[in-house]
Structure formats: C-alpha cells, structure tokens
Amino acid sequence: MGDRVGLVYDPRFLEHETGFHPECPERLLWAVEKLGDLGLWDRCELVSPRLATPEEVALFHHPHYITRVEAFSRQGGGHFCLDTPGSAGTYRAALLAVGGVLRAIEASYTRQFEAVLCLVRPPGHHAGPTVGKGFCYFNNVAIGALWARRRFSVERTLILDWDVHHGDGTQDAFYADPGVVYFSWHQYPFYPYTGTWEEWGAGQGFGHTVNVPLPHGGTDQEYLLAYERLLVPLARAYRPQLILVSAGYDAHFADQLGDMDVTASGFWSLAARTRDLARELGAPLVLSLEGGYSQQGMAWGVAATVAALTGVSLEEREPFGPENTGVRPQVEVQIEASREKLSTIWGSSFA
C-alpha cells in the first residue's frame, strides 16, 4: 500500500498517571502537538489500539505478575516499585500499549501500512517476566515479537533500540533465541548498567545480540556509523521478516535524564535508514515509543521520525544544537572491533 504510515494513539494512554515524574502523560501531548503544528499528523492514518488480553501479555510475563499489576491499579496505584509510579489507569493503559503494538504488527504485516509508529505509554523495554522497573510494566516490544511468532509464524525478528537506556528486559528475553536479533545503542555506563560491547547472546542466540554502548555525549554520526558498519550488514545476513523499533527519544541532547547529543536530524536519519532497510528486506516495520523526557526531544524526535517515515524532510530547524558532533576516535575503534567480531560469527553472509 505504498508509503502509508499508521500512528497508534489513544487519549487513554494519558490515564496512566505518575505524579511528579519524568514519565508523565504530557510527553505524548508534546509529540502530538508538534505533529499537528508541522502538518505531519495529517500525513498519517490513526490506528486505534485495542486492549491486549492477559493471555497475550502472558506470552512473556508470568500470570501472577500480570495479576499483580491489575491489583496495583485496582487499589488506586502508588509506587509499583521504587522508580515506577502508577495509578488506577495504569493497568488499562499498559494493556492498551501492548494491544497497540499488536494491532500495529497486524496492520503492517498485512500490508495495510508500510510502517506504524505507536505513541504508547507506559514504555516497556526494561520489564522482565516478573518485574516492572525503569518506568516499565509490560514489555510491549518483546510481547510483540513473541505474538508475531505465534500469529504469523515469523521466524526472524529484528529489534532495534535507540532509547538512551539499554533495553535489558528485551535483551534478556531473547538472549539465547536465534529468532530475534536485538541491536541497541545506549549511553554507558548508565542505567540499567547492562549492554556492554561483550554481550553477544548465548547458545543458539550467540551473535544475535549486539550492543553499542556509547560514552556520554554520543552524536548523530556515531549512531549512524554503527548503523552502517554493524546493523546494515547484520540485517542483510539475518534477513528479518519483521522489524520492531524501541523508539526512545531520551538520547536527544535536551533530555534531562540522558546525557547524549542526538538531534532531530539524527532521529530523522535513523528512521529513514530503517524505513529503507525495511523496504530493501521486504520487512514490515513497527516502532514503539519508549522513553524521552524533554519537551523538545519528544516533540522534535517524534516529528523527525514521522517525517522520515512519510518521506519528507524536516524543514523547520531545531532552536538549539548540541555541544558535540562528529565521531570520537575511541568509538570508531570499538565499532570496528565489533564489526570484526560479527564477521567472525556470521561468516561470509556478513559483508
């Protein structure tokens, strides 16, 4: 269906209330407002999420954990764990976030859209089978990959994660699973302190986990260098049938939690490159919001992503720029060392 782009959004995502906390409902409104201002909202088609069933969530999470989240909301919320608050609306928003991703996968897999961006919350990539943390309850993307495997017999899913934090919940879910390649750029050392250059997966999944842990101050050019040198040849070797993106915008230079220097232009390039890769490989593409805590980063990052997916340039310029640009020598050395490692593991298919 050409280059139609779907956008999953629902005001019920705002009903996951967090009090005075960076993962606040306004995050979605900042993005939605900017999409409207730039005429990008009208370039997309709105996709309504559905509630995921507890059985679908249980593809990844233990049933007693799902019950615990439900009970937490039924009792009015509070602090689910130290860093992760919630409210009476949290459980329903979390089911909608999962269901939004599932609906997006279905819509892109059946070629109703070339790509779908899910503006959902709460985010998911830190959540494990029995644990919510890092502002996450249900792991939207991990459940999506497992659901696609069951629903559409997808054998190879590529998960990209450009959130500033390492997606430890997602990495752990598929660490020994050759049915998923997990590729993450993130700030390191930084929460959750996993995702080193040495974590490659295990067993049958060895070589299916790739981390690009960048020291603070990571730039557009560093993200894109890792994309071209590591991800593109890996994706061509792996031939994914589905591409999922944990799209966080907390690597934006204005973010108050992250300390990276990615710009709207950088997010535009990441999204455009991913759209091109999905086209080349014939893979459906679904992006799901993770973090992003500054108004500027959310507004401009999401707008840049939608612009890239819909094939337009971002004509308006961001009001401020980051301190750093270019590629630091030590980062280039690390990326080339990882490239060597990947070509050893994947052989001649990695080129």
Ligand SMILES: [Zn+2]
């Ligand atoms: Zn994050």
